[in-house]
Amino acid sequence: MTGIVVITHVDGADVGLVAQIAAERGHVLRIVRPYLGDELPGLDELDAVVVMGGPQNAYDDLPYLRTEERYLAKAVEAEVPVLAICLGSQLLARALGGSAAPGGSGLEAGMIAVRPVDGTRDEVGGEFFSFHSDSVTPPENAEILARSDRYPQAWVRGSALAVQFHPEITMDGVDALLAVEGPKLERFGVPVADLRRDAQRYFSAGAGDSRRLLNRWFDSLPSSPTSRP
Template sequence: MTPTPTKQVTLLITHNPDPDIDQVCQILDNRKKTWRHIQPFAGDKLPNLHEVSQVICFGGPYAAYDQDRFPFLREEAQFLRDAVDADIPVLGICLGSQILAEALGGTSRPGDHGLECGFVDVVPVAGQEDVAHQLTGRYFSFHTDSIDLPPGAELLAVSQRYPQAWRQGSALAIQFHPEMSVTGIRELLRIEKVKIRQHGINVENLMAEAENNRALLQQGAEKVIGGWIDHADARAPVHTGESP
């Protein structure tokens, strides 16, 4: 049975002490959406499903398959699985997409093509052009892990190296980062400087590209995340609170 949300709240789940979610919060505020931000890795408790109407699960430095070491990842996977079972819209981004894969019967694992870092072109797979048009574009990406799709999931879009978007039921998973700002990219590159050095990434060139693509980053956030919110709102049942 689908729980009727007692509040129309978009839940934001993050995995960094200082997450780069300002653009997402602004998108929600522009739509007069109520949102709540929690950090399970820091001890925040996941709410009851009836308290939320949408869930966005963001990226972070963890591996979704490392649940024995980080039990909160297992708790998040169960929460996302329950949300999808309840037909609550869920958007997973990067690590969030990998947690979704684990939650829905797929697997996350180290990627076959190493570090994907920088701006990548996300293109629809054959036959999915109509449903993936909202995702098509150029976005920032940073990851070494990837996924094997859950049974029954539909692959929507790819880059040259990795799966980039898939869906199953009320869940949409994306590997790239439409939410990130120039400031967030700079901080990510600072935090991941060891990995970046190992892979020979030119940070100065990458930051120059980010600076030159400020408008593209903002447009991508509105297109992908704003579009997902609008679609989720359009498909949500209207609960009047009146007795049948």
């Protein structure tokens, strides 16, 4: 395999479980950082695209975000598998004709319950770590797969799966996030100690829902680049 390109938006991004499961399955990850000027590889050079979260807003006036959107649109057009996470899901929505905006239900942070829509794929349901205040209107012809009690959480269109939560994150990633955001969350009344305790419970038990979702996504990848249409 030529590998999977992973688009990140922050230094030291926690690729976490994506990297672990990729290694278990023999995939090679190529980390690309457009915010630092890295060029995105040709789509014929890779097996799949993963676009990660980050502190930016999808609607920020940043040229590299517009470049990513055009790249994601071309990837879906070419039927390259795409996994879009949090900010990545918002960029993908915009790329395909949907939109991203501040969410009407405020910050969604910590472990959340995600419920599959009736008749859709069960791997997108369960308990996952979430951290966002923006949300999306999925593009036309997208199928919404799951919701929380606040926001749409997963949708699919063509070769792309988008999730608003963080199946890739590990406890180390949660700790790194809270080291930066924790004091601000406390000022706004978010019980950070409880949030961390819930995350520790989830990850000490093996993060089963996150692993199931990611394993199903890796199962969907072509066995070789030449097997992709």
